[in-house]
Amino acid sequence: MNRLRGHPWLTLVPLALGGMMVSLDTTVVAVAQPAMQADLGASVGDIQWVTTGYLLALAAMLVLAGKLGDRLGHRRVFLAGTAGFAATSVAIGLSPDITSITVLRVAQGVFGALMQPPTLALLRATFPADRLNVPIAVRSGALGIATAAGPVVGGLLVEYGSWESIFFINLPLGIVAIAMGLLVLREARLDTVARSSDPVAVILLAGTLLALLWGSVQAPEYGWGDVRIWGALAGACVMGAGFCVWEARAPEPLVPLSLFRSAAFSAGVMLMVLVSFIMFGVPFVCTFFLQNVVGLSPVECGVLVLWLTLAMVVAGIATGLLMRRTGSRAPALLGMALTAVAAAGLAHATGAGSSPDELRLWFIVLGLGFSAVIVASTHLIVAAAPLRHSGVAGGLQQTAMQVGGSLGTAVLGAVLVARVDALLRQRLAETGTRMTGPELDEAVRSVSLGITPASFGPEAASVVPGTFVAGMDTALLISGGVAALAALAGWLLLRRPAAEAAPEAGAEVKTMA
Numbered sequence: 001m002n003r004l005r006g007h008p009w010l011t012l013v014p015l016a017l018g019g020m021m022v023s024l025d026t027t028v029v030a031v032a033q034p035a036m037q038a039d040l041g042a043s044v045g046d047i048q049w050v051t052t053g054y055l056l057a058l059a060a061m062l063v064l065a066g067k068l069g070d071r072l073g074h075r076r077v078f079l080a081g082t083a084g085f086a087a088t089s090v091a092i093g094l095s096p097d098i099t100s101i102t103v104l105r106v107a108q109g110v111f112g113a114l115m116q117p118p119t120l121a122l123l124r125a126t127f128p129a130d131r132l133n134v135p136i137a138v139r140s141g142a143l144g145i146a147t148a149a150g151p152v153v154g155g156l157l158v159e160y161g162s163w164e165s166i167f168f169i170n171l172p173l174g175i176v177a178i179a180m181g182l183l184v185l186r187e188a189r190l191d192t193v194a195r196s197s198d199p200v201a202v203i204l205l206a207g208t209l210l211a212l213l214w215g216s217v218q219a220p221e222y223g224w225g226d227v228r229i230w231g232a233l234a235g236a237c238v239m240g241a242g243f244c245v246w247e248a249r250a251p252e253p254l255v256p257l258s259l260f261r262s263a264a265f266s267a268g269v270m271l272m273v274l275v276s277f278i279m280f281g282v283p284f285v286c287t288f289f290l291q292n293v294v295g296l297s298p299v300e301c302g303v304l305v306l307w308l309t310l311a312m313v314v315a316g317i318a319t320g321l322l323m324r325r326t327g328s329r330a331p332a333l334l335g336m337a338l339t340a341v342a343a344a345g346l347a348h349a350t351g352a353g354s355s356p357d358e359l360r361l362w363f364i365v366l367g368l369g370f371s372a373v374i375v376a377s378t379h380l381i382v383a384a385a386p387l388r389h390s391g392v393a394g395g396l397q398q399t400a401m402q403v404g405g406s407l408g409t410a411v412l413g414a415v416l417v418a419r420v421d422a423l424l425r426q427r428l429a430e431t432g433t434r435m436t437g438p439e440l441d442e443a444v445r446s447v448s449l450g451i452t453p454a455s456f457g458p459e460a461a462s463v464v465p466g467t468f469v470a471g472m473d474t475a476l477l478i479s480g481g482v483a484a485l486a487a488l489a490g491w492l493l494l495r496r497p498a499a500e501a502a503p504e505a506g507a508e509v510k511t512m513a
Contacts, residue, residue: 081114137320
């Protein structure tokens with residue numbers, strides 16, 4: 001057993017399994033939501049909070065979870081998070097009503113947050129900074145496999161079993177991860193006396209993220225002009241500014257702002273936010289196109305999108321090997337450039353005469369770009385942070401992904417709706433169809449999903465596909481523009497190649513068998 005403890009490549013096994021549990025859970029729950037809604041008699045809003053509550057808790061707790069690992073030990077925090085995640089998964093599957101499920105999903109998000117930062121911190125403590133490329137790529141590949149398998153596994157379990165069964169699959173994965181973790185993970189934490197985790201900073205950061213993500217997630221439902229949305233976003237700005245001021249003066253900050261003095265670290269966080277913006281937002285709008293406009297079944301849609309996730313798996317491993325020779329800068333910028341090209345290509349491919357082969361090609365290019373940026377930016381973040389802040393760095397990496405993904409889904413969804421709203425009014429008028437007030441608003445909501453309202457006559461129905469595609473193409477082109485600007489900003493930040501690991505005096509990691 002002593003020879004197994006701390007073995008670098010065996011360490012990857014429980015860490016990858018833990019990450020796969022979180023990734024798999026996200027995608028299988030999305031597939032099961034219609035069945036949950038029908039079985040429990042829940043409203044659409046109730047079902048939305050099954051996912052939203054989980055994501056908000058996850059995002060709000062990530063940085064604190066990294067700090068707890070730095071203080072208490074990353075192995076300990078990872079194992080506690082894995083055990084809690086598996087236990088709450090089983091409890092959700094046994095829950096009798098939507099209220100219990102929502103509360104448990106929030107708890108599951110907290111435990112999911114405890115699992116994520118220690119994963120990267122333990123890799124940082126196990127592998128030298130200049131050898132992190134391949135383990136980070138392997139971990140990313142495992143997450144890609146779980147993401148790809150989620151829709152298929154979830155669909156099979158719901159179709160041939162029940163929606164409850166999707167939560168039970170985390171139990172065997174959790175048992176294996178915990179057993180392997182107890183055998184091979186070596187504890188890593190600061191060789192200092194633990195200090196306070198700064199409750200004021202925790203409250204300010206959690207409040208900032210909760211307000212930002214709540215406002216972004218609810219904006220498509222309430223509308224961007226709603227006072228509640230602007231109140232939440234304004235509150236996020238105020239609390240965020242207060243957090244920065246507080247942290248700048250804190251003797252032991254929750255998030256050391258000095259980390260952002262590193263161009264590599266700042267570039268990594270920025271690229272992670274923006275690639276997640278696109279990675280979550282683009283599939284969100286494309287799924288409605290594939291199912292409601294093209295007419296693919298959920299399984300056929302999943303198979304087509306599978307090409308994107310498979311490309312991510314392959315590109316993740318290839319990027320890790322490439323970074324041995326080039327460093328992180330070139331793959332990050334090349335990946336963003338590929339993402340920009342792929343987004344523009346998808347906008348072209350969804351026009352008249354598009355073919356599944358063309359869509360498949362651009363999904364593959366998109367997956368290659370996503371994976372290159374994720375692996376490279378993760379390496380930039382983790383390797384540039386001093387060892388004593390490796391848990392915080394891991395938390396910030398995951399927070400950047402959650403914030404970017406939530407903003408991408410909300411903003412691109414809002415862009416699509418706004419474009420559809422403007423075009424539908426004009427095109428209905430051209431066909432002589434008169435609709436006003438709530439009836440028109442309801443029609444806009446339906447067409448924004450690619451669905452033809454039942455009240456539409458033949459002429460009005462004929463404008464629905466083109467109107468939706470025009471809105472989706474606007475969102476895709478904005479995504480491409482974001483990717484192009486991100487590549488430029490990354491190039492400006494990373495013009496001077498530098499050592500990606502920042503040493504810090506007194507920052508030795510204490511390892512214990």
